[in-house]
Amino acid sequence: GAGVSQTPSNKVTEKGKYVELRCDPISGHTALYWYRQSLGQGPEFLIYFQGTGAADDSGLPNDRFFAVRPEGSVSTLKIQRTERGDSAVYLCASSSQRSETQYFGPGTRLLVL
């Protein structure tokens, strides 16, 4: 029923810690996307799922970043050994098979101290 939801809305962590960000897409949407947005910039693509599989992970910056979507619905973005440069708003979007339009969630603001 509702739109894309993301939790938590804000996350503060310390350098070196592990974080998980969750995305719950619109029900029935088979495609799910993760983007990262730094202050004053447009969103940058990270990874795209079609169903359970990652169809395109070319935007993941390095191997500290990993995402899963085990049942083809909820997705989790995992960041290991966080760095201060990982601080950004992480946006999730989903789309249906019938449209190229991506519907975005409110984002998770990550701050690494």
Next chain:
Amino acid sequence: SQQGEEDPQALSIQEGENATMNCSYKTSINNLQWYRQNSGRGLVHLILIRSNEREKHSGRLRVTLDTSKKSSSLLITASRAADTASYFCAMGGTSYGKLTFGQGTILTVHP
């Protein structure tokens, strides 16, 4: 890296005036979409135009696409204070898949 460039970076107008934002891109596209963002959080989809289309309308929005010049423009007519936001163009290289965003135009509409 970001494929799209938007112009102007910031635009300040009075209520009732029209606002025009431009977007240029570098590689071929399947579609181009415009989004609005308030307060740096979630993006709201405004309109999508496909590479074989030249112009599209939705309410007070008019989008044009010139694939020969690799450029698009978004026109908001009769602007309102509530239109104050950041506007982004986003290029889709294929029918589905990632979008590549421009850096955005910050629009301020003064009441």
